[in-house]
Amino acid sequence: MKYVYLFSEGNSQMRELLGGKGANLAEMTVLGMPVPQGFTVTTEACTRYYEDGEVIADEIRAQIDEYLKKLEEITGKKFGDLDNPLLVSVRSGSRASMPGMMDTILNLGLNDQVVEAFAQKTNNPRFAYDSYRRFIQMYSDVVMEVGKKYFEELIDKMKEQRGVVLDTELTAEDLKELANQFKAEYKAKLGQDFPQVAKEQLLGAVKAVFRSWNNPRAIYYRRMNDIPSSWGTAVNVQSMVFGNMGNTSGTGVAFTRNPATGEKKLYGEFLMNAQGEDVVAGIRTPQTIDQLAQVMPAVYKQFADYAEKLERHYRDMQDMEFTIENEKLYMLQTRNGKRTAAAALKIAVDLVDEGMISADEAVLKVEPRQLDALLHPQFDAAALKAAKSVAQGLPASPGAAAGAVYFTAEDATKAAKNGKVVLVRLETSPEDIEGMNAAQGILTVRGGMTSHAAVVARGMGTCCVAGCGAIKMDEENKCFHVGEQTVREGDWISIDGSTGHVYIGEIATVEASLTGDFGRFMAWADKKRRLRVRTNADTPRDAEQAVRFGAEGIGLCRTEHMFFEGDRIKAIREMIVSETVEQRKAALEKLLPMQRGDFEGIFEAMGERPVTIRFLDPPLHEFLPTADEDIAALAKEMGMGESKLRQIVGDLHELNPMLGHRGCRLAITYPEIAEMQTRAVIEAAINVKKRLGLNIVPEIMIPLVGIVKEFSFVRGIVVEVADRIIRESGVALDYLVGTMIEIPRACVVADEIAKEAQFFSFGTNDLTQMGFGFSRDDVGKILGSYFDKKILESDPFARLDQEGIGKLVKMAVELGRKSRPDIKLGICGEHGGDPSSVEFCHFAGLNYVSCSPFRVPIARLAAAQAVIAEEKANKK
């Protein structure tokens, strides 16, 4: 097994083995660019390291030795040599770019003797001792995990003694003394001498890189970005070049295009007489990259040439690092540059216009998730930089918002008339809808990515941070505590629903704007994709919004959300507390015109696009009041004894409402509800057809079917009522009756269900709940532990669990198609807007995905990328 590669042995195709950085260093070497030579220890060595119980195998050590020798031959320098010492940098480099990994270690190879020789050879003792003390400090911090602060204290003390302010004012002697103090500190903390043998230093650094793969920040980042922990990281060992050798040396970073806007122009900065970390540290102000043309015109020209060559070679915007050592340019790194959503879009479109890439390739250049940023307000980048997050919850609904804090939906609604508002709740419930609608942002203490707050906020496109446990609510006193601070009603906070961060005070936001590039880009994606993209929308407003975002239909219209507004809640409550079928029918009679009106509005908004309407789904008690005073008020309003009402509410109580009296079970126990809803749907379709001449084919969806006879029973009601109304109206109307597949048992008997159902829509929220046995309202507490303990790498409510739940979906697809080859298959769970889940749906052979309006563009792009992935796989 080969675990080590010279840069000259690799190329950019070997990313999985060499990591991104290693593969690109190899590629630049192959392209003949001036790269300080070195070698890469592979990602497989990292995996092996963990398999072996965090030990570097002898086999790997031997190969590192062997390649070190080769590097010495190439450079003509030697590790530990006093005449011509080899110094190296050690850097991590995984397959995907990942923050949180180990900091670079520079100047490795220095020791007490070598530093002397180095001082003489460079004729720059100050530089040599500065390098040495930095190396000791980095090595102690990064490899041995002795805190940085101990060394910084020593520096501060030295400066104080010398009566100077800046590090640069310290002399060579001071720095030599500091290096000695550092070594003593090292020994005091670790009980052993600072390693003087270069090879030992090197193995320590390699091990530190491997170890950093599993530090908490890295794990968190992987989870957020769906990177499997099995990938591992490579280690790049590169001979040092020095940008701090004097005024003819320097170092810098540059992008081939502007990473914020996408503008085609070299963008970057450099510092003369500096090493990499000085650029970042911000003590001296770097110059912009175009100033290099004045400072060193030849070097600038050479760099600009390489930049263009690399961009054309990689056919993407590059992010490069370089060092100038005594007027000689060295390329230290190149990679596809990170960019904002806006830049990603512009660059993708420009590269097509420049003939550099095809439309298909452009489609791959934008991460679907990034599109979100183009559709929502964001914090002003400069303002955000100055702000400090005080807490972090779940990024439940994207966008940024700032506003005055209110703790009840009622207060928020009132205050919203006079300004911006953030609604802060322990958790939201359907009664909060109006306040949620009025608020710029929503912050909840409890609940996960699919809690009520999260789902509703995403539907509305309102920013939401959910499950922010660091916030301690004190509802009584209308305030909350976070850390040492207290935020009272009316105080301003800012929340970022894309990151989950919460800030105290106001951070300026910038509005979203869709450029012309957006339309061109999405048209390429639409041309490519086969999956249709629908939306989950319950109101004409949402439906219109979704159509603007490219929705091709409604995959889920939740009829219950319509029941919370104004007078309707009265009627629905009347329906629920009815004691006879007649009473219930009378109450439903009141709801009928309202529902019919809703459906007419939605049909009008959607035109002839398909609309799937789900029949009443939630447990009825969700509609009832729980607080004593509310019960009293309702009883009075309804002319019912308070204790009677309390008894009815009590009877409706369930220990596990998610597994209770809901979904089609409501229509089975109270068929008159299904009758009313059928009437409302069919009459609305007929009315709109008559009025506008639109050919509407409503799709009626029976939720929560687990037993084929449940479906048959409700379908029987629907068909009977619908056919009668159609007959009586004299207007021809087609309609479909299908079901949600969201109960595990339904997947297993999908062949039976498909004999009667004309479509399936996978309700992957519930399927995930029941398939895993996780209550989506309670799972927040558990997920934290599961992430920490690496039991789960992502939230199965946000990203479809393909291994388990996905297998159930595939089973249902297969069985369903066996019984009814032309069955329409879709998904309407929250996963419908998650890129990796959309890809799964494509490969599982669904006809469409449905997601909240603001995720429609994401799904469109992800569906296109899935086709391209499929084509690639087929070519192989």
Add this chain to the structure above:
Amino acid sequence: MKYVYLFSEGNSQMRELLGGKGANLAEMTVLGMPVPQGFTVTTEACTRYYEDGEVIADEIRAQIDEYLKKLEEITGKKFGDLDNPLLVSVRSGSRASMPGMMDTILNLGLNDQVVEAFAQKTNNPRFAYDSYRRFIQMYSDVVMEVGKKYFEELIDKMKEQRGVVLDTELTAEDLKELANQFKAEYKAKLGQDFPQVAKEQLLGAVKAVFRSWNNPRAIYYRRMNDIPSSWGTAVNVQSMVFGNMGNTSGTGVAFTRNPATGEKKLYGEFLMNAQGEDVVAGIRTPQTIDQLAQVMPAVYKQFADYAEKLERHYRDMQDMEFTIENEKLYMLQTRNGKRTAAAALKIAVDLVDEGMISADEAVLKVEPRQLDALLHPQFDAAALKAAKSVAQGLPASPGAAAGAVYFTAEDATKAAKNGKVVLVRLETSPEDIEGMNAAQGILTVRGGMTSHAAVVARGMGTCCVAGCGAIKMDEENKCFHVGEQTVREGDWISIDGSTGHVYIGEIATVEASLTGDFGRFMAWADKKRRLRVRTNADTPRDAEQAVRFGAEGIGLCRTEHMFFEGDRIKAIREMIVSETVEQRKAALEKLLPMQRGDFEGIFEAMGERPVTIRFLDPPLHEFLPTADEDIAALAKEMGMGESKLRQIVGDLHELNPMLGHRGCRLAITYPEIAEMQTRAVIEAAINVKKRLGLNIVPEIMIPLVGIVKEFSFVRGIVVEVADRIIRESGVALDYLVGTMIEIPRACVVADEIAKEAQFFSFGTNDLTQMGFGFSRDDVGKILGSYFDKKILESDPFARLDQEGIGKLVKMAVELGRKSRPDIKLGICGEHGGDPSSVEFCHFAGLNYVSCSPFRVPIARLAAAQAVIAEEKANKK
């Protein structure tokens, strides 16, 4: 398609097609016994009738006509003929004996003319008109569903007018007049004349039989007895013979052995000059069958011969009907006789001893469910007959009990010291354990067959009626209302956990006793079965009980049940409210010796039999108090602020605890719990091994695994702790670590899980909950509707849903064995004691089932019957 068979065309093997009655009439015909001839309309005709939308197809009508002609030829009589009219009886007859089906219709074929002719021919006008008026009455009631009462009113009026008391005092003229009044009533109610055409009468009667297949009583019975509704019923049309032709005629019923005790002696009764219904009606007192030897010695001898011949032929105790018409004996029916559990056992053993059947056949002669009656007290049959049920709940745990009513566990415990007690609760919770243990019986208003009350009661062998919604609790006033009656604390009630009936007052009970036959019989079953039978037991007492009932190990020892007693609840509460790992460890340290002691007791009770111990499973908040005063008390006891405790309890609250923080999730968030439990199990095994020299191999079961890494994580803790303790003890000890398969996702990824788990135990309660999306605590409300609407035919928590949940189980078996061919597979859900589910487990290839102690004999027998069923299937 042949839908009609003459009796002479059939035989006893054609039960599925001809129904039990039809097949046996055919068999007796074949055996040359004097059976009044007739024909059978098949069960397939019934199925066809429903498929066609409750219409008798022309094809079937034509065949009925054709066979009617054949019957006319055989009997020499003709439908509607005035000289020699054919009269027939029409009876239902399904594959399995089923009460609730249509009442017999006799004398069909009579009309206004025929009755006259019949009067002359029999020279008995009174008899003829009595037959006619009975026929009109039966036909109106049964076929046309005109209520009986209208006709009874007319009879009463007639008797009043005539000044007589008994029906028999009415004259022929009176009866003729009555027949006319009946026909007028028929016309008044139905708007049409009473049918005079015999064929029309016949088709009406056939249709009524078919219809009766779906009447509510029949549906209920099928549900209770797992009879699919697709079987349908056959219709037997038989020429009439008359036991009421005078004093040389008669009718009777008899068993070949005593159906209550099993004694080998003809047992039955007869009435001279009577028709079948008179025997049942109880107006005249019948004579015992041996008196027939005096009355008509030749007929008796002939009947006794037939009886013996039939028993030898069918090789089972027979239940026969006969009629004597003018000294000629006719056999009207034979069937295997229903018998009590005790009789079933004795007859099975006797038949083997008589050389009539093999041990295997004997094993099939007792219904597994029947065994229950041999293990529990039952109501005294005579006392029960006199009692009237006031309410019916679910038969949650078998047996009968009478006692004084108490409404809290505490009151029940106190009162039980002085007498028998029935604990009545809205629903029980773990805090009620002591009271449940002290009570003779438990009655709950809410909850299903697997509610807390039901599960615990079955485990204890205590009789329980659950989910009895007819009872209106008034806990405040310590009473309940049922109908118009009020039952107060201390009043006596009686409850029957085998039927669900509740009675006011005391009904005497008789204790269970196991005869020597029981042991012989069960030994035959044990020899046959391959499935091992374990028990679910949490205490040494239960374990010993189960061993007496034949348990071969413990399949499920629930460690949490041990936590509710006395001081333990304090320690567990301390553990739960701990804010640091150290506090939690200290509390667990207190629990350790208690758990270790429990396990030692159980290991000692079980000897070397395998014992599977499940780690802590329920949501922690189950252990916490909920009432305000209890919280105050606990806070005081623990030296904790009340509001602090309230906050902790609040934080533990979950919206859907069944899908919440429970099972292995507890061990993942609090590994120290798993550490303590491992220590308790392993140390107990070592101690018992040292003390008694028993080779104990504990099986540690991690519950609620849905993700393989959950299992790996907890298994890691178990192995680490166990191996260390074993090493330190110097005693060699083997142990297994396995998991419950109870999460739908686990079934889908069982291959992954089996790579690490040494055994699977299917937790079909939770698998049913999550597979169906039914909360077992709330499902009661829904099941009623589902049964009414024929969406479900049985409670999936009582009888494993083989079509859906069973498919998940099979998938897991297959995947599990693929990864680990020698994996141990068992089931420990409530289904482990349900006969049809046990059969399923046998065929699914499990190694064992585990059930509550009192169901162990049932499972042993069901497992043996499954082998015999398999052998039969293989022979085919």
